[in-house]
Amino acid sequence: MEFFNDHRKLFTAAFLLFFVLTLFVAILPALHNQQKNAPLPGYEPLSEAAEKGKSIFIANGCVACHTQQVRNVDMDRPWGKRPSVAADYAGIKRTDVWRNTATLMGTERTGPDLTDVGNRQPSLEWNLVHLYNPRIVVEASVMPAYPWLFEYKAFPADSDVVVNVPDAYLKPGKGKVVATEEALQLVAYLQSLKQVPLPDGRPTPEFLYAREKAKAEGGEDAGGLDGGLLYATHCQACHQANGQGLPGAFPSLTESTVVNGDDLELYVDIIMNGYDARPEFAAMPGIGTMMELTPAEVTAIINHERTSWGNSGAQVTEDEIKEIMDFLAQGASE
Missing domain, CATH: 1.10.760.10 (Cytochrome c-like domain)
Structure with a gap:
């Protein structure tokens, strides 16, 4: 019982226990993963603009509604050409010393997955209109609008990126909608999100639990593609x-x-x-x-x-x- 009455021995033992657990449960597996998983050939690090756009993505809470992980189930097939693998995230680094906002895999998919959105929707114009007011291009969208990423100018400069907003969504007499630098950086980040093809010879993960198509009596596909x-x-x-x-x-x-x-x-x-x-x-x-x-x-x-x-x-x-x-x-x- 002397051990439990001596606070120095008690706290030292507790510290050593948690240190050993942390070492074997968290630190060593993480180091092993870093050595085992490398970025795929063809992976491109974020540009300076996309890096800033990632910070804007985080600051505006986009990760609360959008995932960046294509699961290996058939319902995720629209979000990428293949299920995600660990190597897809191997080249992503910490934001800084204090913030480990490296991978933004998310936990909820209120909006569509963004793993391959740079390929699905590479249009600068569409992304800017969508950020200004999602209801312009997706009538039933529940995504909030981000008007503070834009400004009105009566006479935009040649270097300004003017957004084609329908008259019904414009403020009368304010001029044209112009994308701010922050809006362009956020779109640069979204357009950088692309699945990298797996190297030749590496097996591609399969999408599981596919829904069976209706079959005719002769075994032929009766419905065809929708x-x-x-x-x-x-x-x-x-x-x-x-x-x-x-x-x-x-x-x-x-x-x-x-x-x-x-x-x-x-x-x-x-x-x-x-x-x-x-x-x-x-x-x-x-x-x-x-x-x-x-x-x-x-x-x-x-x-x-x-x-x-x-x-x-x-x-x-x-x-x-x-x-x-x-x-x-x-x-x-x-």
């Missing part, structure tokens, strides 16, 4: 659920000569490789190539767009689209 769902995943953010786009920023797909026309090669080329319609509209990235859309998926998207919102374009077949995609891919490789 073009509306694919459109909502890859196209709706800019062109809107009603296909009308956003005036001055993203073109309308209703009564579009491309959507309803006969030039399928142009149509597929725009989906796969993007299109720059400046100064009338913002440049469209090559969503099809970045998201590795298959001929079947591109076919489903085109047929959805051609039969929606009053459009009357002829439906296309997967064989037609595959032939065009092969031709475009061959031209790009030459």
